[in-house]
Amino acid sequence: MCRTPLHPFLAALPKCEHHLHLEGTLEPELLFELSRKNNITLPASTDPAFGSVETLLARYKTFKNLDDFLGYYYIGMSVLLHASDFEALAYAYFSKAASQRVRHAEVFFDPQAHTSRGVDLAALVEGFKKAQARARADFGMSTELIMCLLRHLPPPSAMETFSQAREAGYFADGTLAAIGMDSSELPFPPPMWKDLYDAAGSGGIRRTVHAGEEGPASYMTQALDLLDAQRIDHGIRAFLDEDDKLIARLVRQKTLLTMCPLSNVKLNVIPSIADFPLKKLLDAGVTFSINSDDPAYFEGYILENYCALQEAFQLSVRDWESIAKGAVMGSWCSESRKEELLAEIGEVVRQWT
Ligand code: HPA
Ligand SMILES: [Zn+2]
Numbered sequence: 382m383c384r385t386p387l388h389p390f391l392a393a394l395p396k397c398e399h400h401l402h403l404e405g406t407l408e409p410e411l412l413f414e415l416s417r418k419n420n421i422t423l424p425a426s427t428d429p430a431f432g433s434v435e436t437l438l439a440r441y442k443t444f445k446n447l448d449d450f451l452g453y454y455y456i457g458m459s460v461l462l463h464a465s466d467f468e469a470l471a472y473a474y475f476s477k478a479a480s481q482r483v484r485h486a487e488v489f490f491d492p493q494a495h496t497s498r499g500v501d502l503a504a505l506v507e508g509f510k511k512a513q514a515r516a517r518a519d520f521g522m523s524t525e526l527i528m529c530l531l532r533h534l535p536p537p538s539a540m541e542t543f544s545q546a547r548e549a550g551y552f553a554d555g556t557l558a559a560i561g562m563d564s565s566e567l568p569f570p571p572p573m574w575k576d577l578y579d580a581a582g583s584g585g586i587r588r589t590v591h592a593g594e595e596g597p598a599s600y601m602t603q604a605l606d607l608l609d610a611q612r613i614d615h616g617i618r619a620f621l622d623e624d625d626k627l628i629a630r631l632v633r634q635k636t637l638l639t640m641c642p643l644s645n646v647k648l649n650v651i652p653s654i655a656d657f658p659l660k661k662l663l664d665a666g667v668t669f670s671i672n673s674d675d676p677a678y679f680e681g682y683i684l685e686n687y688c689a690l691q692e693a694f695q696l697s698v699r700d701w702e703s704i705a706k707g708a709v710m711g712s713w714c715s716e717s718r719k720e721e722l723l724a725e726i727g728e729v730v731r732q733w734t
Contacts, residue, residue, distance in 0.1 A: 383688035387698070390733045391687045394701060395725040397485045397708040398478060398672050398683050400614050400639035402529070402563070403467075403509070404458040404491055405675025406474040409434040415460035424456065431456075441678050447595050447648050448565055450678060458494055467508025475516035475524065477676075481684040484722055485712055486516075487525040489561055493534055493542050502545055506556060523718055525558035527589065530577065532562055532569035539577050552586050558713050559587035561614065566596040571603035578608035587611055587713060589639075593618035594650060598627055605630070612637045612711070616669075617645055620658035628665050637668050637711030642690055643681045644674035654693045663700060670708035702730045 385391070413434060416423050425431040430440035430453075437453075444450040461467060471488070478486055490509065492502050509526055516522045528546055530539035543560060551557040560581050562574060571592065581588050590608055593601040594615035601619055604610040616638035619627045631638065642657045644650075651657060662669050671690065676682040681689065690696070696704075709722045 383685075383692055385688060385691045385695075387691055387696075387701070388688060390698060390729070391691060391701065392684060393482060393729050393732075394687075394705055395484045395722060395729065396482055396683055396687075396705065397487075397670060397712050397722065398483050399487045399612075399637065399670050399708070399712065400489075400641055400672035400674055401474070401478075401486060402454075402489045402491070402675050403471050403474060404461070404494070405454060405679075406477075406677050407457050407461075407470060408473070408677045409437045411470065411473065412437075412457050412460055415462075415466055419460055419462045419466070421460045421462070423460075441680070444647055444678075445649065450648055450675070451564060454675065454678065455494055458491070459498060461495065462500060464504040464508035464511075467505050468511045469508075471509050471512035472515055474676075475512060475520065475522060477682055479516070479520035479522055481682055483522065483683060484725060485523045485709075485714055485718065487527055487558060487713060489527045489529045489563065491529050491531060491563065492546070493531045493538060496542065497534075502542070502549070506549075506551065510556065523714055525713055526556065527559045527561045528557050529561040529563045529591075530574075531564045532566065532573075533564045536573055536577065539574070540580070543577060543580065547584065547586075552584065559589055561589045561591065563591045563614070566591060566594055566600065570596065570600055571607050575607050578610070582609050589614055591615055594645075594648075598622040598624035602627055602630075605634075605636070610636075612639065614639045615641060615645075617650060617658065620661050621651070628661075628667065631668075632666050635668050635711075637670065638662075639672050640669050641672050641674035641679075641686070643679045643686050647679040654689045657690065657693070659690055659694050659696075663703075668707050668711050669704070670711060671704065698730060698733045702726065 423431040513524045589612035590604045590610045591614040592604040598618045673683045705726045
């Protein structure tokens with residue numbers, strides 16, 4: 382638990398999470414359990430980190446960069462096979478998030494990383510939908526699924542997966558709220574994905590994209606210009622690169638940046654949490670949310686991210702109110718759900734002011 386006097390307030394504050402990879406919530410205990418259940422051999426003979434929960438957790442403390450992390454992330458998720466595995470994974474996250482007062486979550490998943498192993502898209506969707514229904518019933522949590530396409534695979538693979546989801550009616554019936562794009566960034570710039578984003582845009586499908594994490598601020602500008610992205614996941618490089626023109630545009634367009642401070646430290650995007658550009662975000666009036674990205678790998682769920690920032694920056698209750706309300710306003714939920722969430726935040730802030 383963090384030592385800040387605002388810890389109880391931060392714990393009680395109703396939260397929205399917009400940048401969370403379901404596969405990144407696979408805790409080592411569940412990873413080993415599923416590898417035994419599904420007879421999936423982990424590469425322990427070539428990488429001693431896979432020897433035990435303890436050695437794996439120790440390795441997670443030493444990620445050098447995004448690709449170093451992604452190697453473990455893709456091996457980890459290879460233990461997921463059945464609809465029930467995906468349901469268990471998602472429900473474990475929703476339960477943990479509910480305990481940290483997440484009231485609305487828009488979560489990513491990486492279909493190609495599973496379909497390439499012979500798992501049906503329908504099995505993923507079935508498992509996730511069951512977990513979503515349980516989260517609604519058990520915690521009153523609203524949730525949305527965002528299908529991410531993988532940048533390290535060829536563009537036709539992304540287009541094929543997108544088309545499969547669209548033909549299954551998953552966008553039209555609300556099963557999927559949006560498309561996103563993740564995995565390695567630097568070698569796979571936004572122009573590669575223009576056809577995919579054009580197809581989504583012309584079909585009225587929402588679009589977000591990981592940009593400005595390891596890639597430069599110019600990739601964010603390209604994501605806005607070429608992909609017509611409505612939201613940017615990470616986007617920290619706009620501030621590290623001091624791209625004032627881009628920052629002004631983000632403010633003017635009210636583009637939500639879904640930011641992930643502990644992830645940025647763990648993947649060496651910034652040297653320490655004190656280097657997170659929180660003051661610049663607040664001073665410039667950028668719309669942003671604070672998120673956990675891959676909490677099983679980065680030593681912290683959403684509350685640990687809030688607390689790490691509070692310990693470094695000592696914000697006021699009013700600052701947090703504005704962050705929490707900004708996250709609601711940037712959410713892809715109904716206007717009536719936004720009203721409910723804003724009222725819940727107002728209630729908690731009243732108790733603390
Ligand atoms: O932070 C991330 N960046 C890119 N790809 C990812 N896939 C899971 N997490 C990430
Ligand atoms: Zn991410």
